Structure formats: structure tokens, C-alpha cells
Amino acid sequence: MVDISVAISSLKLENPTLLASGILGISPKTFMRIKKSGAGGIVTKSIGLEPNDGYSAPTLVEVEGGYLNAMGLPNPGCEAFSEELREADWLDMPIIVSVFGSSPEELAKIVDSFEDTPCQAYELNLSCPHVSNVGVEVGSDPRSVYELTSAIKQKSKKPLFVKVTPMVPDVIEIAKAAEEAGADGITAVNTMKGMVIDLKIGRPILHNRVGGLSGPALKPVAIRCVYELYKSLNIPIIGCGGVTTWEDAIEFFMVGATAVQVGTAIASRDLILFQEIVDGIIKYLEEKGHDDLKGIIGIAHKR
Amino acid sequence: MELLTSVNRPRICKILSVQNESATMKTFEFADDECSAATAGQFIMLWIPGVDEFPLSLSNIKSGSVSVTVKPWAEGSNSLYKMRTGELIGVRGPYGRGFQLKGRSAALVGGGTGIAPLIPLAEALLSEDREVTLLLAAKTRSELPFLAKATKLMDFDKGELILTTDDGSIGVKGQAPKTLNSLMGKKKIDMVYVCGPEFMMQKVVQLSIARGIEVQASLERIMKCAIGLCGSCCVGDLILCRDGPVLDSHELIKVEDELGLLTRDKSGRISSL
Numbered sequence: 001m002v003d004i005s006v007a008i009s010s011l012k013l014e015n016p017t018l019l020a021s022g023i024l025g026i027s028p029k030t031f032m033r034i035k036k037s038g039a040g041g042i043v044t045k046s047i048g049l050e051p052n053d054g055y056s057a058p059t060l061v062e063v064e065g066g067y068l069n070a071m072g073l074p075n076p077g078c079e080a081f082s083e084e085l086r087e088a089d090w091l092d093m094p095i096i097v098s099v100f101g102s103s104p105e106e107l108a109k110i111v112d113s114f115e116d117t118p119c120q121a122y123e124l125n126l127s128c129p130h131v132s133n134v135g136v137e138v139g140s141d142p143r144s145v146y147e148l149t150s151a152i153k154q155k156s157k158k159p160l161f162v163k164v165t166p167m168v169p170d171v172i173e174i175a176k177a178a179e180e181a182g183a184d185g186i187t188a189v190n191t192m193k194g195m196v197i198d199l200k201i202g203r204p205i206l207h208n209r210v211g212g213l214s215g216p217a218l219k220p221v222a223i224r225c226v227y228e229l230y231k232s233l234n235i236p237i238i239g240c241g242g243v244t245t246w247e248d249a250i251e252f253f254m255v256g257a258t259a260v261q262v263g264t265a266i267a268s269r270d271l272i273l274f275q276e277i278v279d280g281i282i283k284y285l286e287e288k289g290h291d292d293l294k295g296i297i298g299i300a301h302k303r
Numbered sequence: 304m305e306l307l308t309s310v311n312r313p314r315i316c317k318i319l320s321v322q323n324e325s326a327t328m329k330t331f332e333f334a335d336d337e338c339s340a341a342t343a344g345q346f347i348m349l350w351i352p353g354v355d356e357f358p359l360s361l362s363n364i365k366s367g368s369v370s371v372t373v374k375p376w377a378e379g380s381n382s383l384y385k386m387r388t389g390e391l392i393g394v395r396g397p398y399g400r401g402f403q404l405k406g407r408s409a410a411l412v413g414g415g416t417g418i419a420p421l422i423p424l425a426e427a428l429l430s431e432d433r434e435v436t437l438l439l440a441a442k443t444r445s446e447l448p449f450l451a452k453a454t455k456l457m458d459f460d461k462g463e464l465i466l467t468t469d470d471g472s473i474g475v476k477g478q479a480p481k482t483l484n485s486l487m488g489k490k491k492i493d494m495v496y497v498c499g500p501e502f503m504m505q506k507v508v509q510l511s512i513a514r515g516i517e518v519q520a521s522l523e524r525i526m527k528c529a530i531g532l533c534g535s536c537c538v539g540d541l542i543l544c545r546d547g548p549v550l551d552s553h554e555l556i557k558v559e560d561e562l563g564l565l566t567r568d569k570s571g572r573i574s575s576l
Contacts, residue, residue: 022533023532023533023534024531024532024533024534024537024542025534026534026535026537026567026571027534027537027540027567029537029539029540030534030537030540030542032540033540045534045571051568051570051572052570053568053569053570054527054569054570056354056355056356056378057348057350057355057356057357057379057527058313058348058350058356058393059356059527059528059533060311060527060528060530060532060533061311061312061313062310062311062312067311067532069528069532069533071527071528071533074527074533074535074569074570074571075570075571076567076570076571076572076573077570077572080572080573081571084573198313198315198352198393200315200391201315201352201391201393203352203353205312205313205350205393207353207355207356263532264532266531266532267311267528267530267531267532270531270545
């Protein structure tokens, strides 16, 4: 019997698939449905200090190999969302709360509001490509990454994963800063900035004009980032970017990921794709004679 | 490698005609092949470049042209309301699950702009030789849309039209659920379809379930992505843009603690309806 459970720091997952942040992660009842569909856990939408409506639409447009989105970090704010989580005491699954903020003080407040909820870990979103002051700008500066990561680590004993942007010359430098500040893992990667123009009216389709590219087109970038990080870090890596099939997940494990996040693929494949990915991983490990994921994590570095 | 699908990208269409549908609603006609293939109850995302994109159900589905009917109430619909023949809109979709054609004798209950998807539904049901009782409700006569079209539809042997207004200026005076209740006492109805204000839908759903009659309701929530990613339209554990917008009896019972009571605003905060 193959065991695909994984531990990322003190967070235990029955299987190595997680719902990626920004996708559906707003209603606790939906979290349970996603778990029943096979996910090992979920990452919530990124939560800030205050409620935020996000951008006007269109907020999403399909492109070759994926989607561009500029949702604009819509979220109920930490007070309302932590209250909703607190009331959902029936939630019986790993919940990772994604947080964003522009200052250590802000993040400390946000994290504080989730300490007594079913939240089991945090993911620090330092890499949203379409909202200023809280995204890529801070996530590209190792010193800011260090400060913001430290702020959360000082406030909470729960594991903290830092989600990095691929839009820097040296992703290792950013992830190292997070590791030095006490991060328990790195999520790699967030989306990349893009734009799409409608020819008939000659203007960008997204209301915000610029959006983040996700989906299969992002996968090779994410694979490369995880590969680079695995060599240089001592903390686990969660792979994220274009995971659509079990083969994609295996590819992430081979370059060094301990778990993967799934997001955009839900649009074309429905929630059941979590179970398909999990079944595919088990079948692959069985066929190759591995008892668990350890046998394949990082093997691309040795061959 | 999968090719880019055109469904999830706005297709620019010219407005072919604009008609006043009631004192407070207008119908906009445009041509789009994907929309012509939609089923009644499905929705589209309509883009006013530079303003907003918002969900709308189709009020007319024909090969050659389709239409939407709006009441100005937010930035996007206000802007569309002022548009004229020849101006450009973007359209993506159709999305979601529309009405399922069922039953031998259906009651279609519509209130205000909620009447829009019931018109193509009535056409589809009648074309399959099913009995249709169309129950249309509005505050007052001048706000009752689709009167001409509904009257014409009822030329079919199997069609009946009942109007109800809050002030009694046309048809039965009172609220739609009450009128439906007395209809159910007189006529053997085996399928109820409803679209309108959610408190009205809640009553119609409760009434139907209490009488053991199957019901389908088209719900409205904030929709941003329309493809099941952003989560802004979650009701219970349902993702309305994909699982709905039309829910069946089983699903409506599952979400009864939210139906007519709770919704989420643009930020995702829960608020009272």
C-alpha cells in the first residue's frame, strides 16, 4: 500500500494536493466539498486587514495556455473571515489561510485574528502581480520579505509558507530571505504579469489592463523555480503553477516539491480533478515500486 | 495542446436593436452564434468596455439573434441602458446550467427582470407540447415586461397567462406566491419554474416543496469569473456559475438556510438579502 500523506513542517496532509489561493477559497461549506473531491487541504483567498471589493470586471480572460486574472485581491477582511471560520467549527480538514499586507504591523493584526480559528497554517502572499504595495513590489525585495515573514513568525506558532513571485532575476534570494526569517516552507510560484488586447476595440480586455498569467503556460516557469529552490533551501517547497494532471504533479515532485497546489485547471476539469490527480500519483508510485513520495522527490537533480 | 476557446473571451457584438420592454426595462438585441445555441436559464457575461462586465440571462434565444433585458441598477446596467443601436458590447458564455425541461404541466413564475429567462423557457416547453401556465408579477402595470410576447405565446392551446400586480393595476392584485397557491389548487401542476426577487423565489420554493411538486429556481449572486474559479457566487457548497444558476428541488433544499436570507457582497462578506 502506497502512502502519499505528507508533512510540511507540522502541517499533516492526507495527500499532497492543495487548492491554490485565490480559487474558490471563500466559503467554508465549499472547502468541505473540495476536500470530498479529493484535495488534501485548501488555501483560502488572500485575506487583508479590511474588506476589499476587488477590481471592476472583466477580471478574467482566457489566453493561450491559461488565463489572465486581475481580481484585485477581493476579500471579506480578516475580521469577517475569521468570524466565519470560527463559526465553522465542523470544518475537519487542513485549512491554510493566505494573508497579504503592506507592513509588519498589518500582518501581525491579520494573523492574530485567525489564531483561534480552524486555520492550521498561513501562506504569505507576497507576489500578487496586479495590486500595488502588497504584492510583487514587496515580494521582490529580500529585506521586505524578511521583515514581513518575521512579523508573522513572531505572532504565531502555526507553520508559515511564503508564496514567491517568479518575476525576479533570482528567486533563490527571495526564498532564502523568507527561510532566514523563519518561514516553514515556500510556495512557488504566483502568477506572472501579462496583458491581452481585443483587436476590434483596440484596448486591453481586463479592466485593470494588467493581470496575472496562470495555467499550463506558467508550468515550465514554476518547474524551473522549484528546481532552483530545492538545491538551495532546507525548508519544503509547495509547487504551484499549471498543475492540471497527475503527470504535472509528478514533475513537480521530481524537481523537489513536497506538495502541489491546483487552481486554474478547475475551470476546465471540475473539482473531481483532485481525485484524478491523487489516483494518478498512487498508481505511478505503485508501478515504480515506491512506498511513498520520498522516493521521487528531487530525483531530477540526481539524473 | 488545446486551442484557445472563444467561450471565455469577450466576443464583440453590435447592438442590433433597442426596445422599451416596460417603463423600467429595455431589451437589447445582438447576433452571436454561441448565444443562439444557449438553453433557457443559462447566462452570459456582458462587457461594456471601460465600465464593467456583469451576468445576464438571455430573454430571447433564436438562431440569427438573441437578446438581453435589463433594468438600470448598477454601473454596468446603467451604462448599457443608455446604449443605442450600432454600439458595441462584449459577450462571453453562455455559462452554467439552465432550466431542465420536465413535467407535463408547468407553472412558470416570474417577477420583474426575473421574467426574462422564462420567456425562452416557455417557448421551449410549448415546442415540446407541454402545458405552460405563465404567471408574471410586477409592482404595477407599467413595470410588467414582455406583455406582448407573453400574450402571443399563449396563443398556443397549451398556454395560459396569469398576470399579477401589487397594486392590482392589471391582473390579480397581490403577490405571485399567493396566486400560484390558488392556481395549484385548481390545476394539476407537476413542475414549477421560478425566477425573480429572492424572497419571492423562497416562498415559491417552499410552497412547491410543501405540495410535493418539483421546482427549479434561477438564483442570482455576484459573478465575476463565471467559470467556477473565483468563488464570488458560492451558495452553500454550490458554485452557482457552474452548478447553477438554475437549481433543482434537491439543491434548493440543500441551500434553504441561505435562500432568500443571505448573500455575499463583492468582497465575499456575508450579508442579509
